[in-house]
Amino acid sequence: MQAALRQGHSIDFRGYVMEPGGLYRPARFGKGKRLMWAEIQQARLKAGAVHVMARGKRWPWASVGVHRVPNLTAFMTLVHAATSN
Incomplete structure (x- = not known):
C-alpha cells in the first residue's frame, strides 16, 4: 500500500481516502475536506472511532466509526508511517 x-x-x-499528499474525508453532502500529512498530529482509536487529530487543534479534524474503516x-x-517523517 505504501508503494x-x-x-x-x-x-x-x-x-x-488516503492520498499521496494526505487524507481526504468525503462528505455525504457537499464538499469533503483534506488534511495534508504535515498537518496531521496523529490518528488514534477512542470510543469506537478513528479520530484524526490536526496539529495544534484540541478537537478531532474528523472521526469515523471503526466499523467503517476496512483494514483498520x-x-x-x-x-x-506518513506522519512520523
Whole structure:
C-alpha cells in the first residue's frame, strides 16, 4: 500500500481516502475536506472511532466509526508511517 501511495495512487478506506499528499474525508453532502500529512498530529482509536487529530487543534479534524474503516490496522500503520517523517 505504501508503494501505491508513492506512485501517486489513492487508497479508499471508505471513511477516509488516503492520498499521496494526505487524507481526504468525503462528505455525504457537499464538499469533503483534506488534511495534508504535515498537518496531521496523529490518528488514534477512542470510543469506537478513528479520530484524526490536526496539529495544534484540541478537537478531532474528523472521526469515523471503526466499523467503517476496512483494514483498520493497515490504515493506522500507514498514517503513523506518513506522519512520523
